[in-house]
Amino acid sequence: MSDRARLLLELADDELILGWRNSEWTGIAPFLEEDVAFSSIAQNEIGHARALYELAARELGTDADALAFDRTLEEYRSAPLVELRRLEWARTIARHWLYETADAVRLEALKASDDPEIAGLAAKMDREETYHRIHAEMWLDRLLAAPEGRTRLEEGLRELWPYALGVLDDELRPVFVERVRARLPFELPEVEPVPRGRHEAELEELLGEMTMVRRSAPTGARW
Amino acid sequence: MVTAAAVWEALAEIPDPEIPVISLVDLGVVKDVAVDGARVRIAFTPTFMGCPALERMQACMKEAVRDLGGEAQVDVVLDDSWSTDKITPAGREKLREAGFAPPAPRNAGKTTLVQLQAKAFRCPYCGSTETRLDNIFGPTPCRSVRYCESCRQPFEQFKTI
Numbered sequence: 001m002s003d004r005a006r007l008l009l010e011l012a013d014d015e016l017i018l019g020w021r022n023s024e025w026t027g028i029a030p031f032l033e034e035d036v037a038f039s040s041i042a043q044n045e046i047g048h049a050r051a052l053y054e055l056a057a058r059e060l061g062t063d064a065d066a067l068a069f070d071r072t073l074e075e076y077r078s079a080p081l082v083e084l085r086r087l088e089w090a091r092t093i094a095r096h097w098l099y100e101t102a103d104a105v106r107l108e109a110l111k112a113s114d115d116p117e118i119a120g121l122a123a124k125m126d127r128e129e130t131y132h133r134i135h136a137e138m139w140l141d142r143l144l145a146a147p148e149g150r151t152r153l154e155e156g157l158r159e160l161w162p163y164a165l166g167v168l169d170d171e172l173r174p175v176f177v178e179r180v181r182a183r184l185p186f187e188l189p190e191v192e193p194v195p196r197g198r199h200e201a202e203l204e205e206l207l208g209e210m211t212m213v214r215r216s217a218p219t220g221a222r223w
Numbered sequence: 224m225v226t227a228a229a230v231w232e233a234l235a236e237i238p239d240p241e242i243p244v245i246s247l248v249d250l251g252v253v254k255d256v257a258v259d260g261a262r263v264r265i266a267f268t269p270t271f272m273g274c275p276a277l278e279r280m281q282a283c284m285k286e287a288v289r290d291l292g293g294e295a296q297v298d299v300v301l302d303d304s305w306s307t308d309k310i311t312p313a314g315r316e317k318l319r320e321a322g323f324a325p326p327a328p329r330n331a332g333k334t335t336l337v338q339l340q341a342k343a344f345r346c347p348y349c350g351s352t353e354t355r356l357d358n359i360f361g362p363t364p365c366r367s368v369r370y371c372e373s374c375r376q377p378f379e380q381f382k383t384i
Contacts, residue, residue, distance in 0.1 A: 043273040047274070
């Protein structure tokens with residue numbers, strides 16, 4: 001597989017898996033606005049995943065659905081950060097903010113890519129991601145503003161920090177770390193990143209659920 | 224004989240699947256039409272990438288060309304050439320009439336929370352600018368939800384992208 005296809009799959013897998021995780025708040029978020037927000041963010045992320053898979057599929061001679069649903073657990077390239085299942089609000093916000101901050105660094109680099117398809121798609125995705133970032137920053141400020149929120153957020157960020165460091169490669173990671181440090185009123189520890197390529201136990205369960213319809217109707221489900 | 228003008232005319236009759244008051248041409252998603260005999264190539268720029276209406280739009284465009292006696296190929300352009308600035312003035316007016324506040328122009332620079340929270344957004348029902356942001360996200364990817372303090376109506380604001 002080419003470096004280009006591998007990159008596209010990494011991006012697509014991150015967006016697909018995080019989209020699924022975000023959608024787990026549909027119906028049970030702390031209030032209605034956040035039901036709507038996380039559902040909408042999930043829809044955007046899965047839309048990005050589809051476009052990225054389509055680009056990869058053209059190169060790999062397959063189609064987007066096959067890449068999204070028919071690979072084995074080991075073949076997924078998602079970052080462990082997006083695989084974790086943390087249905088606790090402060091941890092959800094911690095992951096949301098860490099991912100969007102890392103993703104912004106990655107999109108800036110991709111927009112400057114000399115591959116016009118990748119640069120164009122990154123620019124299009126970035127238009128929508130702007131709203132995700134505004135939402136994540138708003139929630140970071142909200143949680144930081146009250147003692148309980150701050151305590152819970154800090155716990156969540158400390159727990160997720162090694163995972164967040166694994167989203168970007170060695171070249172882009174320092175920019176991300178610098179932005180996180182500049183934004184937070186407390187220090188995060190120096191730790192080793194949890195790298196891409198190994199998977200959290202939760203991913204297997206998620207893939208089982210995600211591919212259920214596909215497996216039960218291999219020729220395509222009709223509604 | 225299919226002509227580009229006839230294709231544009233036919234596409235201008237196709238309603239947006241989610242906001243049917245506005246046509247695909249008003250929405251600005253048809254980037255280019257090229258005709259070669261009966262073969263028609265349509266360059267289509269999607270709006271929001273997770274929008275479920277995108278496939279329906281493509282099917283409708285093919286059908287419209289078939290009705291003209293042609294065969295259409297829809298090329299999906301996945302770059303940032305579509306923005307909400309591509310919505311035509313007529314399209315913006317139709318959105319407003321249907322109760323959707325049209326998007327703010329993009330040239331205002333990078334979108335920020337402070338901007339979204341500003342009162343500058345006008346209520347499509349009563350015209351007041353005494354409005355506030357209720358939710359950055361709304362019922363579809365393209366919309367935010369705002370509330371008008373003057374006529375006490377919630378309304379949907381087309382996001383600027």
